[in-house]
Amino acid sequence: MKLFPLRFLSVVAIALILPLTYLSASQAQTGTLVAQTAQNRDLQSGRPVVSGDEGQFVGQVLVNVPAEMAWQVLTDYDNFENFLPGVASSQLLASEGNRRVFEQVNEVRVAFFNRRTRVRLATTENFPRAIDFQLVEGDVESVAGSWQIDPVPNNPNQVVVTHRVNVDPGPDNRGLFFNIYRNSLRDTLGALKQEMERRAEG
Structure with missing residues (x-):
């Protein structure tokens, strides 16, 4: 051989x-x-698009409003509970220059999984294009990200709203938390689009 x-x-x-x-x-x-x-x-x-996993997500939605209207809704901290799903309460606590601090309480109920979380977030606003945020304190390990408003070229009445976030819930039920968070982000983007366009029409 x-x-x-x-x-x-x-x-x-x-x-x-x-x-x-x-x-x-x-x-x-x-x-x-x-x-x-x-x-x-x-x-x-016009449908919300969400990608990512393991706590790192990017969501986008096309909205038929000018950038100023999108900005108005994204910074309406005291009224998030009135148009965002899963938000039980939201309150602006401090405002100085382009910096804000607000507290938000979220409720999630899915089958056997119930979770209520309180987060206090600090934001830095760069009108009318971007809002950066990070966790000050709360019931999750960490949260940081941004909202971005990009006008559509040649159409001043359309914008793409982009949300980027890194979230760490802590050691418990991580996989389930991430799945629920991803789905809720899609619902949040849809609700924001609806509220922005409703205000633009009114």
Whole structure:
């Protein structure tokens, strides 16, 4: 029986592995492109789009309002409970320059999972484009992120509202918390769009 040098076998192994690796990468890229295309369609149709996992999420929604109206709703801290799902109460506590501190109480009830969380957030406002926020204190380990308002080119009455957030609930029920948070973010974006467009019409 003829024995092949180990070096030759290594080359053959690499030659066999490389096409498989390339196929896997190509398939992954194709899957990503398909997902992005679907998300773009949803975004253009006005449906909220949310991506991410494990506490790092990005959400977007196209809204038919000027940037100033989107800003008015995003900074209406005292009234979040009136139009945002899951918000039991919200109150502005401090305001100085472009900095705000507000406290929000959220309630989540899904099947056997009930959770009420209180968070106090500090925001830095950069009118009319961006709001950065971070946790001051509360019932979660950490929260930080931003809201961004981007006018649609050639259409002053349309904006894309983008929400980026990193959230760590602590050690308990993390997987369940993240799933619920992702779904609630989609609902929140939909509610914001509805409130922004309602105010613009009124």
